Every structure is written in structure tokens, then in C-alpha cells.
Amino acid sequence: EPEVTQTPSHQVTQMGQEVILRCVPISNHLYFYWYRQILGQKVEFLVSFYNNEISEKSEIFDDQFSVERPDGSNFTLKIRSTKLEDSAMYFCASSDILAGGPIEQFFGPGTRLTVL
Amino acid sequence: DAKTTQPPSMDCAEGRAANLPCNHSTISGNEYVYWYRQIHSQGPQYIIHGLKNNETNEMASLIITEDRKSSTLILPHATLRDTAVYYCISSYGKLTFGQGTILTVHP
Numbered sequence: 001e002p003e004v005t006q007t008p009s010h011q012v013t014q015m016g017q018e019v020i021l022r023c024v025p026i027s028n029h030l031y032f033y034w035y036r037q038i039l040g041q042k043v044e045f046l047v048s049f050y051n052n053e054i055s056e057k058s059e060i061f062d063d064q065f066s067v068e069r070p071d072g073s074n075f076t077l078k079i080r081s082t083k084l085e086d087s088a089m090y091f092c093a094s095s096d097i098l099a100g101g102p103i104e105q106f107f108g109p110g111t112r113l114t115v116l
Numbered sequence: 117d118a119k120t121t122q123p124p125s126m127d128c129a130e131g132r133a134a135n136l137p138c139n140h141s142t143i144s145g146n147e148y149v150y151w152y153r154q155i156h157s158q159g160p161q162y163i164i165h166g167l168k169n170n171e172t173n174e175m176a177s178l179i180i181t182e183d184r185k186s187s188t189l190i191l192p193h194a195t196l197r198d199t200a201v202y203y204c205i206s207s208y209g210k211l212t213f214g215q216g217t218i219l220t221v222h223p
Contacts, residue, residue, distance in 0.1 A: 004159075033210070033211075035211075035213075037157070039157075042213050042214065042215065043154070043160060043203075043211075043213040044213070045210045045211060045212065048209060048210055055209075056209060056210055058210075089157055091159050091160070093159075093160075101146075101208060101209070103148075103165070104150065104162050104165050105162065105211060106162055107159035107160045107161070107162075108159050109158060109159050110157070110158070110159050112157075
């Protein structure tokens with residue numbers, strides 16, 4: 001069964017450093033998403049990406065964040081200068097299209113980002 | 117904020133049906149009702165979704181009221197591995213997670 005994969009599973013970084021979180025969505029999916037979950041809190045939407053551009057983003061997704069689909073398989077989230085409050089689980093998701101719109105999203109296992 | 121309301125917790129005996137309710141009285145006409153679950157800090161797992169008809173798959177059944185203002189997720193024979201946080205989400209596109217229902221299945 002196809003699945004979303006994410007690397008690394010755990011990333012430790014120093015405050016102010018750049019990190020890139022990587023995701024391989026399900027191969028025939030066309031919508032891609034990033035969510036995050038701070039320990040003990042709700043899962044929060046960050047950004048959605050379709051047709052090589054951001055289709056929607058939340059207030060959390062500020063100028064420190066960027067997304068890219070550098071090739072036909074990877075989808076990345078970059079945090080330019082990490083802050084302590086960026087420590088969280090980051091989940092990638094992907095979905096197919098039905099009648100012109102996205103349908104059910106399938107999530108990866110997450111990357112735990114720890115900012116020291 | 118999430119647009120759905122769920123009880124914070126529920127218990128169920130192993131082997132019995134678990135019926136998880138959800139209110140989504142402000143759902144829009146093009147929004148689907150999605151159910152996901154999350155076990156510990158794993159990625160949310162898709163369970164089922166529907167627009168207005170009842171749906172069934174290998175994991176669960178989804179009953180949506182005719183006015184679409186509420187729904188019930190049914191796990192027909194709950195097992196200990198079904199212990200998780202269950203999220204009901206009304207959405208077209210991005211998913212807005214609430215606090216969900218903590219379902220505990222006990223022996």
C-alpha cells in the first residue's frame with residue numbers, strides 16, 4: 001500500500017540554524033500539505049501546495065518558512081532561522097483530486113524537530 | 117478554530133461497537149466530513165469520509181444525518197488497538213483539527 005514517507009524522523013538543531021524537512025508524497029497525488037503539532041497541542045495546518053505553488057497558508061507560515069517541490073517526488077519544508085518555539089512534530093500529507101478538489105489526505109509518520 | 121464539537125473522552129469494551137458522535141452544524145455545502153485518528157504522536161490516520169450519504173469501509177462506518185449537521189463514526193468491533201484520539205473534521209481542502217475524542221478501549 002502506498003504511503004507518505006518523511007526524513008529525518010528526528011532532527012536536532014541549534015536556534016538560528018536552517019533546517020529542511022523532507023517528504024515523499026504518494027506518487028500520483030497532486031496536493032501536498034505540511035502540518036505541525038507542538039507537544040501536547042492540536043495538529044495545526046501550515047501550508048498546502050498544488051500545481052507548483054502555495055494554494056493556502058496559515059498565519060504560522062511566515063517568511064521564515066518556505067516549501068518546494070524540487071523534483072517529481074520530493075516535497076520539502078524549509079525553516080530559515082529556527083526558533084525554540086519551532087520545536088514540534090511536522091507532518092507531511094498528500095491527497096488526490098476528485099471533481100477538481102482535494103479529497104482525503106494521507107499523512108506521513110512525522111519529523112520531530114527539536115530546537116536547542 | 118475547529119468547526120466541529122466532539123465529547124472529550126469515551127470508553128468502550130473490547131469487542132463492542134464504539135459510536136463516536138460529532139456535531140458540525142455550520143458545515144458548508146461543499147465540505148466533506150472526515151474522520152481521522154491519532155495514536156500517540158504518530159501521523160493522523162485517515163479513517164473515512166462522506167459528503168451526505170452514509171459510508172462504510174473496512175475500518176468503520178460513517179452515519180451522516182440528513183441535515184448534515186451531525187455524524188457518528190462507528191467502529192463495529194473495537195479492539196485495544198483502536199485506543200486513540202479520534203478527530204471529526206468538516207473540510208474542503210485544509211484540515212482544521214480540534215481536540216478530538218480520546219477513545220479508550222478496555223478489556
